[in-house]
């Protein structure tokens with residue numbers, strides 16, 4: 001009988017023979033550079049240089065395909081939508097509404113009435129909190145968020161609470177013991193007939209946890225008020241995996257274009273038509289009305305009811321082009337595959353560095369392609385600043401998840417985040433320079449008899 005490791009060697013040899021890309025062994029992990037990444041990298045001018053960009057969770061880079069299309073629109077067609085009889089306005093309107101149709105298809109919405117363009121996920125979440133919240137929360141209502149929510153999911157509800165319904169309770173569902181997932185048992189215990197809102201992130205921008213939306217919806221159906229709503233913040237899921245809003249079992253889904261190779265300033269609010277129909281407008285102005293008189297106004301049908309004023313025309317069109325780019329390079333399934341590859345590589349390499357503490361799931365197959373970490377004895381802002389000198393872009397801070405950081409007992413983490421254009425070389429350069437930075441700080445600390453600053457480094 002062959003020793004066990006020989007079957008592993010055989011498997012690796014087979015992988016090597018059946019792919020065009022060389023497979024390398026990283027610890028116990030077989031890493032095959034993705035052909036997609038190798039192909040698309042040249043499309044992204046800002047990083048087709050010696051820059052190592054590991055901050056895509058904050059904002060992704062844009063390919064020439066999107067940059068050029070937006071610039072072509074601005075040079076030839078820019079004008080306002082839904083109001084001009086002239087040719088340019090008709091063409092701008094056609095492209096704007098075509099972008100909506102692309103988004104409808106991309107998330108598999110039931111109808112174009114369910115797809116509202118906003119200025120970003122933050123705007124979408126504020127819209128829900130104000131339009132739905134103010135009119136549906138009662139004095140004893142409870143709102144359940146998770147401890148890993150982005151501030152965009154927390155603060156709008158706090159504003160509604162402070163300004164309109166001070167007696168509502170906002171409760172935060174914890175994570176399980178090793179911070180690798182939401183604590184679903186606790187979520188069930190927290191819900192009751194007063195629970196009116198459940199708003200839980202799909203994929204955490206700090207821990208990389210992806211929540212089980214069907215399970216959350218089942219718990220909500222069993223325990224929460226019958227007319228409660230479930231909101232999914234998809235900012236870190238829609239750019240990275242296939243999302244079908246009808247399969248999520250939620251009532252609302254939000255995302256931003258700039259995290260998925262699209263422009264800044266445009267986002268999505270998807271909601272069930274039956275709910276959106278009942279909600280009053282969030283903002284008033286042009287476009288969202290039917291008739292305005294001196295004594296009052298009636299409102300446009302969906303989606304116009306929630307798109308007051310001149311919308312983000314060029315950006316929405318740019319988002320439509322970004323979706324076309326994603327389709328052209330193979331669609332979300334391909335993106336997901338290559339990201340899981342690079343994500344595992346990033347996590348495994350970071351795990352190998354002594355003094356690095358990683359947060360979130362320890363199983364690299366259960367994480368999004370990002371890693372939040374701290375380094376013993378060194379402030380993460382120092383790490384990020386030193387890496388920046390080497391043209392390596394990572395993020396240091398609380399990543400708009402302060403309650404999560406409080407729970408973890410730290411004020412800041414560093415975060416490296418990948419996208420489908422992130423190469424193995426990007427990660428290798430980052431890891432090498434991170435090790436050098438840690439060595440540098442350690443040598444400074446051991447060479448110095450003055451330890452008065454050390455306390456700051458242990459945040």
Ligand SMILES: Cc1ncc(COP(=O)(O)O)c(C=O)c1O
Pocket residue numbers: 057058120121122123150152153201203204205233235236256400
């Ligand atoms: C999970 C999550 N939710 C919400 C947001 C807010 O997105 P935006 O700033 O595009 O409105 C972000 C952005 O970082 C995020 O990562």
